[in-house]
Ligand SMILES: [Mn+2]
């Protein structure tokens with residue numbers, strides 16, 4: 006039997022994180038120079054720690070904190086990491102493990118193991134942070150520690166500044182590091198792109214696998230299981246970028262379906278649309294891909310109408326993306342293409358520009374067009390200091406409104422959903438009721454929705470779609486009927 | 495093609511949690527009566543909340559807190575639950591969800607949905623706790639809330655007593671509930687046993703599936719992926735009882751291998767032993783199963799020697815288990831059987847009783863023989879108030895030393911490992927060096943270890959092994975060579 010995968014997990018170059026540290030160092034030095042501050046002190050980050058589930062001794066599978074992963078690539082819990090701004094030297098601080106660790110959890114690696122594995126200048130124990138940093142310090146006065154403290158504009162949560170015994174022997178700066186480091190993560194280096202590409206390759210392949218095996222009568226979670234298995238078995242991806250959304254029928258209108266209270270547990274029915282939003286993570290770097298298609302393998306005319314409206318928006322955006330283009334503008338472009346299609350399909354009536362003014366796009370696509378992607382699925386840097394979210398429907402859900410820059414990876418994920426909670430008020434509102442062909446809309450009761458999501462790299466003269474799954478209706482129907490992917494020409 | 499599974503996820507009777515609440519109520523009332531306290535007040539528990547990963551908006555897949563799951567079976571986050579000690583009425587308090595929840599996360603269920611689904615007397619919102627409980631209270635004075643506060647003897651962590659706005663209008667009792675509720679969980683009801691049995695059935699089947707597909711050249715994590723896929727795809731098990739331990743070669747001597755710092759990433763070699771400790775969870779109830787066998791499907795004489803030593807211990811314990819038997823005694827029985835086998839195999843020399851006195855068993859089996867199993871893999875009640883852990887090697891690792899009682903489910907998991915960190919000191923120690931055939935032991939350098947783990951129900955006149963996997967060497971070799979399981983007679 007042919008292997009169900011043509012892929013092999015690529016080696017991860019530890020230089021990737023060395024480069025990330027250099028990127029930060031250059032950026033931080035430039036920033037300090039511009040404000041005439043001395044180029045002394047240390048960046049200090051505290052890595053993540055293993056967590057127990059409530060009071061039990063069930064330990065959750067550890068995943069490194071994302072900023073720490075970016076700078077140091079450390080997979081083990083309980084570390085700290087520092088970068089000397091004056092010399093560029095990097096230091097890891099490893100937890101001092103008790104002797105019985107060797108019996109229960111594995112060999113206790115010598116410090117040299119971490120030095121080599123993570124390509125840092127030196128490694129000490131976490132109880133030596135104060136001493137080591139004082140010894141290394143060549144400036145005058147108390148050494149300054151640049152700690153990570155700032156808000157995540159997607160969660161509104163704050164990062165946790167490093168804490169350790171002896172921190173009182175240092176001055177601490179809580180404001181400088183976060184915006185600089187967040188910004189570093191926005192532009193991806195080539196080795197980072199290689200990992201995101203692999204996460205895309207294995208996830209694309211897994212989506213095709215699910216497309217081939219989906220059947221009426223299955224549970225939604227079986228699609229999730231197939232996806233997870235493919236990406237782990239053949240891609241070595243132990244983590245997903247996010248909880249799989251395997252929404253069928255009406256569930257496909259629930260944007261973040263799949264969580265514990267809506268756990269992918271519906272049985273697939275003939276005539277359902279499936280909206281599958283699933284992406285694997287490889288060595289910290291993620292992917293985020295959505296495919297939508299009929300469970301039975303053949304689009305109905307109504308399904309084709311909505312699907313093509315979204316696909317046209319997806320393609321229009323990708324054809325336009327290049328450095329300098331505004332993401333807010335791309336969102337509006339997608340809205341407009343979708344509204345035009347709905348008008349052509351006689352679901353909407355009237356002037357599309359008027360609809361745009363009344364924000365009708367947000368009734369059908371309440372979420373943002375896409376978000377930066379990297380170590381976090383909703384990656385940092387969406388709203389740098391001084392920029393603000395729109396308050397308008399749809400636009401306020403955008404996770405970024407920036408101008409595109411070369412090296413950004415951003416998802417393009419237009420959608421069109423029939424959500425009663427939004428449609429009923431809009432159709433009843435005297436300002437917008439006239440745009441709806443009420444009879445036609447009623448045909449879509451219980452239809453759910455369509456989303457098409459690809460991960461796109463902004464390049465010097467345009468962009469590159471890193472996702473490779475069947476998108477045209479003819480392609481999807483062919484693959485679901487057994488054709489190979491990519492299709493033979 | 496025949497389906498790879500003969501199983502179907504069973505429906506979960508909501509009465510299960512009704513029964514659990516009755517069990518607690520009876521036990522708590524008895525306890526209060528015995529100390530001449532009034533039968534008034536409320537048990538109040540706070541369910542688990544969804545967690546973000548660090549500062550990001552990555553939400554971890556929610557799993558209900560175990561005590562709350564036991565009493566209420568609620569799969570959604572953010573709930574509270576109360577039981578009225580006077581009337582036995584049960585109340586759930588649901589979070590008041592914002593309107594936009596419907597767009598992003600799914601339909602907002604009416605309170606009646608939860609009342610029916612979880613078979614409670616009434617459902618209110620979490621901002622109504624103080625009012626509702628005051629209204630329901632029929633006693634005199636301030637109502638007493640029995641809150642959950644106590645130590646988990648496996649993790650040494652404390653459960654979190656419920657907190658809510660208005661708690662100052664109540665008296666709180668932090669000491670009564672925890673020991674009573676922990677003890678309720680020790681004896682399993684028939685509906686609980688049915689879930690543990692299903693978790694065992696699907697996990698046993700998945701172990702057999704892995705046994706059939708394991709090949710030299712695979713990565714350890716591919717075994718994990720196959721197991722997870724089988725239990726989710728065919729058993730609907732979204733959660734595992736614990737992180738899979740897929741240890742091969744030398745790794746099989748690391749008792750809790752498989753975590754993030756030792757992530758099942760070795761390539762399987764010809765001649766390796768595999769030690770696979772994996773168990774699925776079904777509707778909160780777990781399983782915990784270990785199979786050990788050669789990757790290439792054929793035991794060498796040395797592998798057979800150690801394997802049979804452990805299997806004999808496993809079988810000797812199961813033949814002896816019944817109510818009234820001491821678990822500490824079972825641990826020592828297992829040790830003795832293993833030491834006798836090692837002596838017969840000329841790895842040890844001398845008097846086995848002397849070896850027992852010198853705690854030599856703990857050199858080869860540093861962990862406890864087994865632990866209570868239920869909603870937690872290491873389930874509550876191992877050391878009730880007033881009981882203490884042994885300080886002796888091996889025995890101190892026991893998660894319980896209780897007498898067996900009908901209705902307990904406990905794992906039987908003897909093991910025999912060649913761990914340098916334990917062997918080198920014991921062989922060098924003047925008290926124990928004489929017991930070792932040093933030349934023979936050296937043959938086992940890098941051998942790893944063997945563990946055999948089954949989940950066993952204590953019954954009135956003996957016990958029942960709920961796990962069903964090939965255990966005899968002949969059975970394992972037959973199944974790995976393609977025979978069906980169970981074997982045709
Ligand atoms: Mn996305």
Ligand SMILES: [Mn+2]
Nearest residue numbers: 782905907947
């Ligand atoms: Mn166990």
